């Protein structure tokens with residue numbers, strides 16, 4: 454339905470003031486850096502769920518396809534359909550497809566992960582209804598993360614089911630709970646042992662060739678001997694790998710820039726922000742930046758925990774973060790209203806900034822709001 458509007462073109466972002474600069478050359482660097490760690494036969498799934506970790510999924514997906522990625526993966530069916538609507542023809546895995554959307558998923562030629570008998574049966578029904586055969590699916594096992602996945606004890610059931618020809622199992626996979634933790638890690642060892650049994654079961658009893666995969670980004674770095682047939686790389690493509698020595702190989706693709714909209718000179722003893730959250734202990738200056746917790750800069754970054762970079766200098770976020778604004782102390786830094794400020798990027802990486810806010814790069818990046826413009830550098 455086309456809604457009548459007032460005829461105004463509305464651009465729903467504060468784009469001149471806040472933007473994330475996304476550098477596709479850095480994405481390319483990360484792609485090759487990760488490729489270089491892999492056996493040439495190991496294939497790469499580029500994980501682009503949640504708007505490519507909060508960046509801009511259409512440009513990221515197109516670039517990855519152009520670079521030769523073997524498949525893409527999203528969390529939900531709608532995300533896969535968005536990629537198809539962009540003309541992306543690559544294989545697309547859907548990690549958490551909801552049974553309600555199976556029909557759509559099939560019509561968009563997406564490949565589901567089946568993770569329970571219920572999801573299996575529901576998908577089978579859709580395949581039979583649409584008179585399809587040998588539809589490519591992926592089987593997800595729960596080996597200890599206790600998120601989604603078949604119980605390893607279900608492997609006999611699955612192997613019996615695939616004697617029918619509704620599905621073709623393209624791959625069997627699981628997910629580690631602590632892939633970034635130092636080796637040897639007891640919990641990962643247990644998961645590995647279980648996955649080994651699952652692989653053996655499938656190898657012995659499956660009629661067609663099945664691929665196996667286990668590792669996300671940190672796993673790729675931490676378990677070079679376990680790359681298997683595929684790896685599933687998300688955060689690494691965006692420039693982080695959850696350990697400083699691994700991060701060194703990668704380049705963060707995004708920079709979040711904001712603009713000083715107002716500067717106040719305040720006297721010692723004056724307070725800043727809601728609930729008088731911060732008190733100046735000397736005469737100082739405060740700069741106001743037009744983004745806040747509605748844009749993904751959570752309250753944890755306030756109260757001096759997080760800092761932004763102005764002309765390369767640290768300016769701490771003072772007081773409580775508001776919905777649309779944050780206040781930073783700039784003292785005598787040489788800056789004025791209208792100047793750009795780096796919230797994170799080169800001086801303070803997204804990972805370091807996330808840490809200041811008591812979170813991780815994944816949450817910071819994927820939580821960046823729609824009001825922030827995405828600027829793509831090709």
Ligand SMILES: *Cc1c(COP(=O)(O)O)cnc(C)c1O
Nearest residue numbers: 500628669670685686687688689
């Ligand atoms: C998100 C996700 C990944 C990607 O993990 P990174 O740590 O970002 O590389 C891999 N596998 C599954 C099942 C996921 O949900």
